[in-house]
Amino acid sequence: LSARKPFIAGNWKMNPGTKDEAVALGKEIAGAFSSSTPCEVALFAPYPFLDATVDAVGSSGVKVGAEMAFTEGKGAYTAEVSVSMIKSVGCNWALAGHSERRTLFGESDEDINKQVLNLLNNDVGCILCIGETQAEYEQGLVGPICTTQLKKNLLGVTPEQMANVVIAYEPVWAIGTGLTCPASEAQDVHATCRSVLADMYGQTVSDTVRIQYGGSVTPETVDELMAKPDIDGALVGGASLVAEKFSRIINFEE
Numbered sequence: 001l002s003a004r005k006p007f008i009a010g011n012w013k014m015n016p017g018t019k020d021e022a023v024a025l026g027k028e029i030a031g032a033f034s035s036s037t038p039c040e041v042a043l044f045a046p047y048p049f050l051d052a053t054v055d056a057v058g059s060s061g062v063k064v065g066a067e068m069a070f071t072e073g074k075g076a077y078t079a080e081v082s083v084s085m086i087k088s089v090g091c092n093w094a095l096a097g098h099s100e101r102r103t104l105f106g107e108s109d110e111d112i113n114k115q116v117l118n119l120l121n122n123d124v125g126c127i128l129c130i131g132e133t134q135a136e137y138e139q140g141l142v143g144p145i146c147t148t149q150l151k152k153n154l155l156g157v158t159p160e161q162m163a164n165v166v167i168a169y170e171p172v173w174a175i176g177t178g179l180t181c182p183a184s185e186a187q188d189v190h191a192t193c194r195s196v197l198a199d200m201y202g203q204t205v206s207d208t209v210r211i212q213y214g215g216s217v218t219p220e221t222v223d224e225l226m227a228k229p230d231i232d233g234a235l236v237g238g239a240s241l242v243a244e245k246f247s248r249i250i251n252f253e254e
């Protein structure tokens, strides 16, 4: 049995539309998290709702994080949000490198690397999202793309800091599309990522780092995914906005 504690996270993206809805969703999810839930759980919420979502989950044990954090500490960066800001409202996790940030907002591997280092240097945990586009998938480039992203995005991260890093493998073609990567295919990519991490950091880090799968995970697909030896959790978009669905996902059948 793996010593890695599974970790399932919800990425709310630019949802829900109001603070009241965010609070209600956070409360319902926290209510479904119990001592028999087989994983750590985190909710990544929009900035204006972070504070209220932290309050909503209360002492349930559900973590709340930001969907990204800017690389500078403070200053003239209109509309950006710093790590100290998110920490000050009780968030000790953030996403970095989500495919929507890469493709819609032009974040480069170097930008993402700076974000990752900034989070870790400030003792904030980081879920680093990697994964290939549909075109790259069709060209058989899954392994090389994931390898390149891991190497470029984790440049300068120490083996000790890897204790605060979770990898989310998210095939871009499966995000928000309803297309799930077959569990056996995802398992192969996770195993490849783990061997890249072994080359970069050695066996101990590779054996302990958690690798989530992301891409249209639902209550119907989670159990099979979680049964795979190198799949240690999930990053969930759409289904994390429906309390009933996300509650079933975090209480997956082992």
Ligand code: PEP
Binding pocket: 011, 170, 174, 175, 176, 177, 178, 214, 215, 216, 217, 235, 236, 237, 238, 239
């Ligand atoms: C995501 O945004 O990380 C994601 C996996 O979304 P969805 O579950 O909706 O595909």
